[in-house]
Amino acid sequence: MGIEEIRETMDSCKHCYMCRHACPTFLATKLDSHTPRGYALLLSEIDHGSQSWTPTVIDRFYQCSLCGLCKEDCAYHWAEDEVVRNAREEIVNHHIAPTRVAAIAQRIITSGSPYENQRSTIEAASADIEKKDAKILYFAGCSTRQNHLEIISAVDKVLGSLKIDWTILKEEGCCGTPLWELGYVEEAKRVAKETAERISSLKPTILMSGCPHCIRAFSELYPSWGIAFPASVKIMHTSQYFDLMLSQGKLKLRKNTLSRAIYHDPCQLGRKLGEYDAPRRLIKFVTGENPVELFHSRQAAECCGAGSVMFLTDGKISKKVAASRMVSISESVSELLVTACQNCKRALGEVQSSKSSNTQVLDIVEIISRSI
Ligand code: SF4
Ligand code: SF4
Numbered sequence: 485m486g487i488e489e490i491r492e493t494m495d496s497c498k499h500c501y502m503c504r505h506a507c508p509t510f511l512a513t514k515l516d517s518h519t520p521r522g523y524a525l526l527l528s529e530i531d532h533g534s535q536s537w538t539p540t541v542i543d544r545f546y547q548c549s550l551c552g553l554c555k556e557d558c559a560y561h562w563a564e565d566e567v568v569r570n571a572r573e574e575i576v577n578h579h580i581a582p583t584r585v586a587a588i589a590q591r592i593i594t595s596g597s598p599y600e601n602q603r604s605t606i607e608a609a610s611a612d613i614e615k616k617d618a619k620i621l622y623f624a625g626c627s628t629r630q631n632h633l634e635i636i637s638a639v640d641k642v643l644g645s646l647k648i649d650w651t652i653l654k655e656e657g658c659c660g661t662p663l664w665e666l667g668y669v670e671e672a673k674r675v676a677k678e679t680a681e682r683i684s685s686l687k688p689t690i691l692m693s694g695c696p697h698c699i700r701a702f703s704e705l706y707p708s709w710g711i712a713f714p715a716s717v718k719i720m721h722t723s724q725y726f727d728l729m730l731s732q733g734k735l736k737l738r739k740n741t742l743s744r745a746i747y748h749d750p751c752q753l754g755r756k757l758g759e760y761d762a763p764r765r766l767i768k769f770v771t772g773e774n775p776v777e778l779f780h781s782r783q784a785a786e787c788c789g790a791g792s793v794m795f796l797t798d799g800k801i802s803k804k805v806a807a808s809r810m811v812s813i814s815e816s817v818s819e820l821l822v823t824a825c826q827n828c829k830r831a832l833g834e835v836q837s838s839k840s841s842n843t844q845v846l847d848i849v850e851i852i853s854r855s856i
Contacts, residue, residue: 487531490570493562494531497524503557503564508787509547512804517544520554520564527571537580545571546585547798549791549805550665551751556783572667581667588796589668592675596657597626598796604655605629608636611643611650614686618651620725621688625695626658628826635694635826638853642726645856646734653682659701665792673709676701680711687714694722694849696752696759696825703757721753723824723848727762730769737855740772745851746818747775748809748832749785750825763824763848770855776816786812790827806831814841824848 487494497520504510509518516522526544529535545568554564575581581589588598595602605624606613620643628635643650660676663669680702683691691713693699703719706712713719720728729735745767753759760782767775780786789795789805810832813821821836821843823829833845 487527487570487574490563490567493564494524494528494567496560496562497521497564497567498528502559503554506553506557508549508551508553508789508805508808509801511808512801513547518547520567523548523568523571524564527567537575537578539582542575542580542582543798545575546582546666547794547801549751549787549789549794549802551787551791552755553751553784553787556755569665569667572665573669574667576667585666585797588793589663589666589671592658592663593671596655596675597630598662598793599626599630602626603629603633605636605652606654608633609640609652611640611652613652613654615649615651617687618649619688620648620650620690620692621683621686622650622652623656623659623683623691623693623695623698624652625656625693625698625826626662627830628695629656631830632826632847635829635847635849638847638849639694639722641853641856642735642849645736646729651686651688657682659695659698660705661697661701662793664701664705666797673711676706676709677711680706680713684713684717688717690718690720690725692720692722692725694824694826694847696721696750696757700752700756721757721759721762721824723753723762723766724759726849726852727765730766735852737770737852739769741855742771742851743819744773745771745775745820745822746778746813746816747781748778748788748813748821748823748828749782750823750828751785751787751791753824754785755783763822766848766852767822770851775822776818778812778816780812788823788828788831790831795827795831802831803834806835810835810839819843820851821845822848822851
């Protein structure tokens with residue numbers, strides 16, 4: 485990819501203000517350079533030589549969560565988020581990425597995780613490690629194994645109740661998404677290839693993850709990069725697999741065990757992968773009621789602020805975006821907020837705990853495990 489690939493989008497967006505109201509970063513900072521138009525205009529000026537890559541300009545491009553709400557809001561569905569991602573490719577190709585971004589990329593390349601002192605899936609999963617021909621290979625993803633071992637424990641409990649033969653990798657490594665999103669495309673492809681080879685060698689029937697970024701990488705990015713899993717491997721988000729098990733009568737859950745819940749659609753699972761209903765069906769089963777629909781939900785769901793590892797590249801803006809999403813969520817009175825992405829859980833949970841609110845933020849698998 486390069487500027488040529490997104491020139492049409494850039495040239496359309498630089499003259500247009502229509503999706504500005506939807507952009508979570510702009511709403512958090514009120515800076516015109518944080519609007520989709522602002523990004524397009526900046527990149528166009530750089531392309532024409534009337535603007536240079538100053539540190540401030542470079543920072544701007546790492547302050548978009550790649551949430552895709554601009555594209556959804558746009559009457560023509562121009563992929564403005566791709567303009568931002570391509571700008572990051574330009575930045576990386578010019579070797580001018582901010583030090584903190586380069587450090588994150590380097591950690592992923594050398595240790596398979598953007599986090600320092602990383603933790604492992606093994607800490608919370610009781611499955612056999614790297615077992616061949618298991619029915620399910622569960623890939624937790626870097627953020628879940630780092631920040632949310634309780635989600636892995638919940639997966640462990642639910643798969644245990646299903647008496648399914650499942651396995652995990654000893655060292656998962658990275659799916660490649662954070663590198664790709666930060667503009668390190670060649671590096672992303674390299675780590676993706678290694679990860680895919682380790683997964684494929686175990687020949688699972690189902691490759692399951694609760695991380696929508698990993699699922700998108702496995703199902704969309706890898707094929708576009710020429711990386712293929714064996715045709716027999718089915719890729720499923722945890723919500724999709726457990727919804728299927730419930731519909732087939734294999735997953736036995738107690739009904740109406742939890743109070744009515746609000747559901748927050750993760751950008752990657754919803755807008756990018758089109759999965760809106762599997763989590764809602766599971767919530768309806770265990771609470772007895774359809775989840776509370778937020779004013780901005782499904783395709784129009786607002787970002788939690790954690791997309792594109794923004795909590796690592798710009799924690800301040802990330803928190804502001806999360807706080808703004810929580811304002812909308814707080815308008816709906818409920819003690820339970822459910823989502824289906826560990827990064828949404830982290831971002832929204834942090835805002836909740838800072839407000840000492842009673843609302844619990846849980847992952848979709850946690851509400852299932854509590855209903856067994
Ligand atoms: S994505 Fe669409 S609405 Fe937004 S700036 Fe571009 S053309 Fe305008
Ligand atoms: S992807 Fe999201 S944060 Fe980035 S410009 Fe579009 S609406 Fe704003």
